[in-house]
Amino acid sequence: MRSWTDTLRFAFQPVVNLATGGVAGLEILARPEGGDVLAQARRDPELDGRLAVLAVRAAARKETMLPLHVNVFAGTLADLGGLVPLHGAVREAGRLPWEVTLDVVPPYTHVPQPALLEALAALRGQGFRISADGVGDGDVPLRLLVDIAPDLVKLDASLLARPSAVRAMRTLCDELGALLVVEGVETELQCATALSAGAQWAQGALFAPPSRLPAADVYMPSLSPGFVSATRSGPSVREFVRPAALLPATASAGQVRALLTGSPDVSGVLLVDRSGVPVRSVHRSRFLLSMSGRYGHALYADRPAAKLGDPPRTVGVDATAWGVLDVVADGDRDRTSDDVAVVDHDGRCVGVVRLADLVRALAESRVEEAAGLNPLTRLPGSDAITGEVDRRIAAGWAFALSWLDVDHFKQVNDGAGFAAGDELIRSVGRALQIATSGNARVGHIGGDDFLVLADPEGLDPLAVSVLDAPWSAGGLPVTLSLATVLCRPGSVTDHRQAAAFLAPLKKAAKSLRGASWVVGQAGLAGYEIRRGSQPMAAGTGAVGAEPGVG
Structure with missing residues (x-):
């Protein structure tokens, strides 16, 4: 009598590193030729555990050296309290546990979470890597995802239609120390979206379909690695990891x-x-x-x-x-x-x-960065700042977005000459760079206009350093205007909305005499005047100003 294992075959699909174009591992997929073994395995932990063992043995027969990804239902891990036979199969195959990633597959409903976490901790202690599979299309609770602290998070490709969700998940992965993988990528557009949204690895038919033989070569579109950071901290080494022999x-x-x-x-x-x-x-x-x-x-x-x-x-x-x-x-x-x-x-x-x-990768990031720099100040333009604004919004961080310019700059140029005006702009740019620290960003968006993205607590030192400095051009005294919008988590949806809240504050700051600074909060009416005074014709006080401020 034939066993169900006689009709069971396995296929291998590469997991691709988007930074290097290399194969980072192979996911082993069960392909039964008869019956619905996978549906049975979902209900039968012993059967599911046996499938994992057979998957490792199938990979051993193919003599592949690539890291392996083995699928296991979350319920199986909770019920069995670990996978002792799997550890033995890995050892018999001449592999090491840390060469095997367990893709924990939904559903999670009705799975005892303490038992699942205990099993995962035991497997991690043995050296296995853990991946949370089916995120975005499954039922994994966000709290449980954080508690699992996976090495990889595998997103369903359907989330690529919502890039902000992918960016938010990348931020969470960075906090957890996990890599972000997108599954089911079928088109070059999906690949480009995954890359720009922050995904580091991907798999799908675009690169290579599941095959009975492990793929040595995969198709990789010629895409610009826009996710590579242009800061000195540089991209994470995780983005370039290749399998080790x-x-x-x-x-x-x-x-x-x-x-x-x-x-x-x-x-x-x-x-x-x-x-x-x-x-x-x-x-x-x-x-x-x-x-x-x-x-x-x-x-x-x-x-x-x-x-x-x-x-x-x-x-x-x-x-x-x-x-x-x-x-x-x-x-x-x-x-x-x-x-x-x-x-x-x-x-x-x-x-x-x-x-x-x-x-x-670093050379490409430097070329892209240089192309976006303002030739006068060598500061990045608006795209770099607005992109960072969107990342902070997706991460749920509070931030302050400020606009700064030179008062009556046309008159400065006309009176002192364009060379003196250019030197003033360069000096303001240098002062902004010196005054900002940590993860603050400064951008020169053209003419005498600058953008500053900073943490709210870093605003006062910035204002003192820049607004209180004795500026001049060609011997003529010059003042600066600063407008800031404070954005609490959830108060803005993207950089466009933040800029819309900043626009009236900019107008208010320009209406004041002397060095001026106006601060408002996204979504709230009014503003506070922290520097400058109202022109006589405009009356006293300021709309929404705090008592005693003016």
Whole structure:
């Protein structure tokens, strides 16, 4: 009598790193040829656990070295209290637990959350990585998602029609230390939307459909990496992680040679201890050169490969691309082409990054940044500021958006000359940069107009530094006007609405005499005058001004 396992097949779909275009892992998908085994597995935890074991064994038969993504229902984990047989299957396949990501699949309704969290904690303690699957189309509660603290969050492609939701999820992922993945990407437009909204990985038919054989190559559209930050902190190293070729620290040189000759795309091998901590790094070219020399194979084949390796260069998962470059720069020049191992908080290897990927991405970000800089002040334009405004809105942060300009600038240019006017603009731009700190941003949006995005508590030092300075152009005294709108979480929906609230405050500030500063709150009528005085013809006081302010 034939068993249901006789008609069960597995397909493999690549998970693609959008920053590098490389395959970050393979999701193993069960494909029963008869009966609805998956529906049964949803109701039968033992069956679901067995499917996970069979998935790992199927991957072992394909001899793929890529990290694996194995689907398991949330209810299965809560009911079984972990997956002991899966750990055994991973060990038998010659894989390490941290090379396997468990995609926790909905539904979550009626799943005992304490039991689920306990099971996930046990699996994470064994080294498995955890992914929250089906987010956006499933029923995972947001509170539970935070409690799970997954390594990856997989979003349904339907959310790409709502990019603000994807951006908000990216912010949450950054807080949780997770990578954001979009599933079901089928078109180049969806890929571009996912990338611009902050997704770091993706999978779908656009890159490669599920296949009986693991895909070595995937299609990657030529897209500009607009999500790469232009700040000195740089993009996170997580965005560039590639799968690592790992072998035990006791591996022989012959085993390493067999791995390298059978995998031409592998640039090096990391030798790890039993906990997954890198102990030696074997560079492909240097190793093969040693082995191919006279008597090389006879001398080294049966000896420990560690003797032909170097101390590993490592960075933490929280490092930035610039941090990796610092590690490379501080090392031996002969090792600039070596992969850098990325390790988690326990020192275990989660992948490698290649210098070429980082240099390319950082160079592209610098080109894009330079194209958007104002040629006079070398400050970014409005797009950079408004994009950051939208990110803060999506994150639910309070912020202050300010507009600043020079009073009667045309008269300054006419009286002192355009050269003196240009020098004044440059000086104001430099002063704004010096006065801002932390995550504040300054933009020059043209002429004598500047935008400043800052935390509300940073406003007073900014005003004192800029408004109280003795400005002049060609010997003529000059004053500045500042208008600020305070935006509480939920008070604005996007940068356009914030700008709309700021516009009347700008007009009010320009109506005052001397250096002026007007502050209002998004969605509330009136404003407060913190600097400047009303012209005589305008009467006394200010609309909505606090008592004693004027």
